[in-house]
Amino acid sequence: MGKQVLSFGEVLWDAFGEEKMAGGAPMNVARHLVQQGVDTLFASRIGTDASGYDLAGFLKNNGLYSDLIQHDKELPTCEVTVQLDDHGHATYIIPQPVSWDNIKADDKLLDAAKATDVIVFGSLAARDKTTRDTLHTLLDESDAIKVFDVNLRAPHYELSTLELFAAKADIIKMNEDEANLLIGSSNGDALQTKIIEFQKTYHNDTIVITRGGDGAIVWHDEKLYEHAGVPVNAVDTVGAGDSFLATFIAGLLDERPIPEILDRACKVGAYVATQRGANPVYPEGLL
Template sequence: MTPKVVGIGEVLWDLLPGGRQMGGAPANFTFHARQLGADARPVTRVGRDALGQDILARLRELGVPTDCVELDDARPTGTVTVELGTDGEPHYTIHEGVAWDHLRGEAPGRRAVAAADAVCFGTLAQRHDDSRHAIRTLLGDVPPTALRVFDVNLRQSYFSRPVVEDSLRLANVLKLNETELPRLAELFGIEGDEPSRIEQLAQQFHLQAVAFTRGGRGSLLHRDGKWSDHPGVPVKVQDTIGAGDSFTAAMTLGLLAGWELDTINQRANEIAAHVASRAGGTPPLPESLCRPFQVAWAES
């Protein structure tokens, strides 16, 4: 059975030194989930402008449904100025007053989340009251058996303890990286080494699973008191845009497939490494990386 997956939040143009690329964590997540065989779509909002039309065209080119993309008559499509460090790490200037700040949660999006096996959301798209209210309303429509994946995705100053805490309480799966874990530990007064902090977050917020990515050091997965520690896949990094989102997609679908943690961790690291070796957040994945997921859905 093909899983139904939804990414809720921002879609935008990353304005890179070499040209623009479609981005936004939920859009990247949705694209990679779809490559891995899921029936995946974004719930987002763009301006009724040329950039918005270009977003819709790019999504269609990538094979991503646009039925849950809202159109805003008053506000522009989101853009982000991106500068790449010498290590390929992106540094973002995220422009405000854009369409996805005013997500409404219109009927197509509500129908999509009500039928979902997994949804993914983050903090950035909750920076405005309008989109924050819409996201929480949408999460209220998600079936109780579905995965609700909170990809923390802290950006600039667009987060607060109340937003993070409320999001953790709405989620049952958490994904965060090596810069975000210390910030959450500080917000919630959690001490100890990385595994201890992860375990405390899981216990405090009743999380089914936690994924902790460490860049070139691989990742830790935690579920039901069990751990998987993967050292990472060596790769020549072109840029890391979208690598974490592809990891989240693979991890989410691995959980839906019922795989062992080590299997999920291995496949998610391989996929994230491939994305990091390519430019932009939505490079095509080779068939060899997609096939295990596609076989899982064919057999279910």
């Protein structure tokens, strides 16, 4: 029997002007895991409105709908306004509260967390107390490998919450800006030195820092690994980090060597950056 991943958190509509695309980092990670053949469950909460109905259909079409998708009769389904700059980098206007702020720790979700091999979670869904408490419960009740995708969206986080989740994570993934916030200003120290200091504080097994077009750096099993990145002409960066993380997790589950995992993750992330949206279909030969 293969390993299973439970991805937990927000699902939403990303609105690019008149165009809407289904999104949310945990959902994107789940979709990329499915595309890479990993047995994946997705847990979230949607509204009972038209947007929620459409999202339910989208999740069903992509193999991600189950009884772990809760329905909220009060709070709306989330619709995020996405703004892209001249370099394809996105900023997000995220309403609050929305349905995924109210994910409950019901028996189905607890049972799934206890039975799975990996739990992937981010910081955005933990912005409000209900979902944050649910996430803490799942992590405390499960023996799964915990993967924290830092994924900051200002102003929807507090440093104290990030530190609590960082301490519970076996694997933590962040970009350079997020690393600077969590690890602290460099004070002239190299990023590699700061990563080691961070690990001594939080005792993570694996620390992954993505660097956009400059690749990524990984601390794993007392060693540092670096990848210079794959040069591409980016269309938009939405979902690139999510695809990187999914590929990294899939590689760990396949017990591939870290340099190979890092190379594959950088290639997939770079490809996604050349495509519109977070979840393009992979071309033959990408993996």
